[in-house]
Amino acid sequence: xxxxxxxxxxxxxxxxxxxxxxxxxxxxxxxxxxxxxxxxxxxxxxxxxxxxxxxxxxxxxxxxxxxxxxxxxxxxxxxxxxxxxxxxxxxxxxxxxxxxxxxxxxxxxxxxxxxxxxxxxxxxxxxxxxxxxxxxxxxxxxxxxxxxxxxxxxxxxxxxxxxxxxxxxxxxxxxxxxxxxxxxxxxxxxxxxxxxxxxxxxxxxxxxxxxxxxxxxxxxxxxxxxxxxxxxxxxxxxxxxxxxxxxxxxxxxxxxxxx
Amino acid sequence: xxxxxxxxxxxxxxxxxxxxxxxxxxxxxxxxxxxxxxxxxxxxxxxxxxxxxxxxxxxxxxxxxxxxxxxxxxxxxxxxxxxxxxxxxxxxxxxxxxxxxxxxxxxxxxxxxxxxxxxxxxxxxxxxxxxxxxxxxxxxxxxxxxxxxxxxxxxxxxxxxxxxxxxxxxxxxxxxxxxxxxxxxxxxxxxxxxxxxxxxxxxxxxxxxxxxxxxxxxxxxxxxxxxxxxxxxxxxxxxxxxxxxxxxxxxxxxxxxxxxxxxxxxxxxxxxxxxxxxxxxxxxxxxxxxxxxxxxxxxxxxxxxxxxxxxxxxxxxxxxxxxxxxxxxxxxxxxxxxxxxxxxxxxxxxxxxxxxxxxxxxxxxxxxxxxxxxxxxxxxxxxxxxxxxxxxxxxxxxxxxxxxxxxxxxxxxxxxxxxxxxxxxxxxxxxxxxxxxxxxxxxxxxxxxxxxxxxxxxxxxxxxxxxxxxxxxxxxxxxxxxxxxxxxxxxxxxxxxxxxxxxxxxxxxxxxxxxxxxxxxxxxxxxxxxxxxxxxxxxxxxxxxxxxxxxxxxxxxxxxxxxxxxxxxxxxxxxxx
Numbered sequence: 001x002x003x004x005x006x007x008x009x010x011x012x013x014x015x016x017x018x019x020x021x022x023x024x025x026x027x028x029x030x031x032x033x034x035x036x037x038x039x040x041x042x043x044x045x046x047x048x049x050x051x052x053x054x055x056x057x058x059x060x061x062x063x064x065x066x067x068x069x070x071x072x073x074x075x076x077x078x079x080x081x082x083x084x085x086x087x088x089x090x091x092x093x094x095x096x097x098x099x100x101x102x103x104x105x106x107x108x109x110x111x112x113x114x115x116x117x118x119x120x121x122x123x124x125x126x127x128x129x130x131x132x133x134x135x136x137x138x139x140x141x142x143x144x145x146x147x148x149x150x151x152x153x154x155x156x157x158x159x160x161x162x163x164x165x166x167x168x169x170x171x172x173x174x175x176x177x178x179x180x181x182x183x184x185x186x187x188x189x190x191x192x193x194x195x196x197x198x199x200x201x202x203x204x205x206x207x208x209x210x211x212x213x214x215x216x217x218x219x220x221x222x223x224x225x226x227x228x229x230x231x232x233x234x235x236x237x238x239x240x241x242x243x244x245x246x247x248x249x250x251x252x253x254x255x256x257x258x259x
Numbered sequence: 260x261x262x263x264x265x266x267x268x269x270x271x272x273x274x275x276x277x278x279x280x281x282x283x284x285x286x287x288x289x290x291x292x293x294x295x296x297x298x299x300x301x302x303x304x305x306x307x308x309x310x311x312x313x314x315x316x317x318x319x320x321x322x323x324x325x326x327x328x329x330x331x332x333x334x335x336x337x338x339x340x341x342x343x344x345x346x347x348x349x350x351x352x353x354x355x356x357x358x359x360x361x362x363x364x365x366x367x368x369x370x371x372x373x374x375x376x377x378x379x380x381x382x383x384x385x386x387x388x389x390x391x392x393x394x395x396x397x398x399x400x401x402x403x404x405x406x407x408x409x410x411x412x413x414x415x416x417x418x419x420x421x422x423x424x425x426x427x428x429x430x431x432x433x434x435x436x437x438x439x440x441x442x443x444x445x446x447x448x449x450x451x452x453x454x455x456x457x458x459x460x461x462x463x464x465x466x467x468x469x470x471x472x473x474x475x476x477x478x479x480x481x482x483x484x485x486x487x488x489x490x491x492x493x494x495x496x497x498x499x500x501x502x503x504x505x506x507x508x509x510x511x512x513x514x515x516x517x518x519x520x521x522x523x524x525x526x527x528x529x530x531x532x533x534x535x536x537x538x539x540x541x542x543x544x545x546x547x548x549x550x551x552x553x554x555x556x557x558x559x560x561x562x563x564x565x566x567x568x569x570x571x572x573x574x575x576x577x578x579x580x581x582x583x584x585x586x587x588x589x590x591x592x593x594x595x596x597x598x599x600x601x602x603x604x605x606x607x608x609x610x611x612x613x614x615x616x617x618x619x620x621x622x623x624x625x626x627x628x629x630x631x632x633x634x635x636x637x638x639x640x641x642x643x644x645x646x647x648x649x650x651x652x653x654x655x656x657x658x659x660x661x662x663x664x665x666x667x668x669x670x671x672x673x674x675x676x677x678x679x680x681x682x683x684x685x686x687x688x689x690x691x692x693x694x695x696x697x698x699x700x701x702x703x704x705x706x707x708x709x710x711x712x713x714x715x716x717x718x719x720x721x722x723x724x725x726x727x728x729x730x731x732x733x734x735x736x737x738x739x740x741x742x743x744x745x746x747x748x749x750x751x752x753x754x755x756x757x758x759x760x761x762x763x764x765x766x767x768x769x770x771x772x773x774x775x776x777x778x779x780x781x782x783x784x785x786x787x788x789x790x791x792x793x794x795x796x797x798x799x800x801x802x803x804x805x806x807x808x809x810x811x812x813x814x815x816x817x818x819x820x821x822x823x824x825x826x827x828x829x830x831x832x833x834x835x836x
Contacts (some may be wrong), residue, residue, distance in 0.1 A: 025686070028685070054692055055687045055689050056691070057686040058683075058825065059683035059686045062683055069650060069679055087690075093680035096677075100677060100678075103667065103674065103675055125318055134696070135705050137599060138709050143707045147710050
């Protein structure tokens with residue numbers, strides 16, 4: 001009886017699972033077809049349907065950004081490309097699009113070149129997202145432990161510890177260094193991921209106010225596509241933002257798209 | 260029929276074409292004897308020209324063009340002969356006295372060249388200033404009176420046009436002077452009702468009023484001529500001597516009268532040699548001030564270096580000499596602010612240059628002083644002024660934010676022409692929208708593997724330490740090697756030594772005291788396996804033999820007893836493993 005129930009469950013669940021996958025692929029494909037036919041509004045709606053399903057992918061964010069760009073909404077385009085960059089920071093096509101879009105925004109900011117070692121490190125850290133760094137660290141921990149204590153486990157049966165210890169000495173040290181570095185990078189990636197709340201200005205022009213009130217003074221003006229840092233001091237209608245750490249103020253939520 | 264019609268038209272038109280005479284051009288003036296204050300009309304007649312030929316005529320240096328050219332056309336047919344006449348008229352005024360000639364000129368018209376005749380005009384009686392005047396027959400005349408006659412290039416001088424009159428002037432029109440070759444002109448705003456005073460000239464009382472004031476700034480040395488200007492006066496006159504011509508009966512009427520101002524010539528001297536390097540053409544009396552909006556900034560923040568030149572003179576003409584700032588500063592084109600007033604006595608005010616500087620590096624900087632040179636007509640020499648600015652302190656700035664819309668590099672401009680890359684056709688790595696560490700499958704696998712390894716590691720370590728610290732285990736571990744060593748040191752004839760090695764081995768492996776090594780104890784602790792039972796039997800036999808040999812003579816001791824014991828120990832070790 002139990003076996004029959006199990007077989008019935010498998011027979012029902014497998015097609016449902018397969019159907020779910022193909023439905024998503026079909027939607028994605030239809031959105032792409034609309035994009036290629038120049039029907040950007042339709043393509044955008046289909047991509048957004050996929051987005052609202054609760055599951056995302058690098059390609060979905062990327063294509064969404066492209067659709068917004070074709071519709072002239074450069075702020076939204078940058079927002080979704082930035083989201084895609086969190087998943088695949090080193091993607092060449094994505095970086096090309098982002099670079100092109102950033103040249104077209106009004107409030108272009110050119111930061112000075114940092115110390116070259118920092119730049120190397122930031123590039124290396126952004127070669128993978130936070131989750132990948134965590135996984136790498138855990139697997140490195142696994143292998144470090146395995147090789148480090150392998151001779152002790154083997155000695156339980158036979159007395160050959162000394163020879164094995166000799167051969168494993170260098171791999172053990174390398175693994176330990178890699179593991180230590182990976183832990184530090186993972187901590188930094190987590191801090192960067194959770195500590196960097198950023199958003200893109202999606203309205204043509206945004207007045208940054210001194211207080212979350214329409215009647216308050218305008219401190220400065222930002223234009224579509226500018227990236228701002230969100231400060232965790234918000235209310236229902238306003239975000240407190242800082243612009244490259246130099247200026248801060250309040251912006252209406254509807255003018256920003258969170259990354 | 261068509262041929263007949265053609266012949267008729269040709270027959271009709273042919274005589275007309277023959278009647279039409281050759282085109283002809285003549286030049287003439289309406290009067291040949293004129294005074295300096297007179298104006299005259301110079302006309303060019305084009306006879307039988309179907310249109311006005313295109314050309315330009317330059318009357319300089321002897322004549323000034325007052326107005327024109329005006330155009331008129333006449334057409335007539337006399338005795339079947341048609342003729343047309345087109346006339347270009349110029350109103351001219353002489354610039355000097357003497358026998359002057361309007362030169363001939365040539366032009367091309369429909370492939371043929373035509374030349375006019377030169378026209379002579381006799382000009383007499385130039386009036387330079389009131390004192391030089393011997394006779395003044397006019398009832399109204401205008402004098403050109405400069406504030407200073409001896410001027411140098413670049414020196415601004417005020418000039419007034421003063422009307423002297425003995426008639427009743429009710430109105431006047433005097434157009435602003437727009438341009439004079441070799442000089443800049445500033446017309447001073449003048450009241451429509453100028454103040455009138457009485458002046459005695461050559462024993463006659465005239466009313467005098469300043470109609471126009473200009474500031475003239477010569478831009479080159481040499482002769483500078485203020486050409487004659489036309490001033491139209493509305494003069495009230497009376498009719499003849501009849502009783503009814505009395506103004507009471509409306510006998511007065513208004514008449515327009517044009518007066519031509521005399522030409523005035525300045526002899527502009529060049530600026531003397533020995534110009535300082537920082538001289539950029541300023542002539543007048545000036546003062547200089549310079550400063551920074553702040554003397555303490557962070558690197559990459561902008562500061563303003565302001566230089567102000569104040570005084571009287573040709574403020575509108577000159578620029579500020581170039582300042583060479585340190586190379587570590589970004590220097591932008593200066594913003595020029597002018598506060599210049601054109602007044603009766605000349606041009607005065609100030610001119611400010613604001614240089615925006617951005618220091619690239621931190622440090623303490625002595626910016627170059629502002630140095631300005633000008634020519635002082637009052638002192639007849641060049642003067643230089645220098646103003647220093649305070650020391651600038653630039654502190655380091657870790658961030659650089661340059662917001663500059665127009666600063667794209669050529670590579671970036673080229674890049675802007677490119678398009679975005681194409682979309683991806685397939686998705687991969689689909690994941691929940693929110694990154695959740697607890698829901699990532701591969702992360703779970705990694706964590707589970709590590710956990711298992713850790714559990715294994717801890718468990719095995721516990722076992723390892725327990726065994727390492729167990730004395731019975733230590734005895735078992737070293738039992739075989741100790742027995743081998745004991746047998747090696749024993750001679751084959753030393754039964755006690757051989758027996759002791761076996762007993763110690765058995766005591767070690769079964770964790771017994773040496774006194775407890777008996778057949779019964781060993782049998783109880785011996786493994787129950789079938790193969791072990793066989794070895795146990797052999798061990799019992801060997802132990803009995805060793806016991807019996809204790810009491811036997813030495814010569815009865817088997818020669819291989821040591822090997823038998825060694826073999827037994829090896830068998831026991833194999834079972835134990």
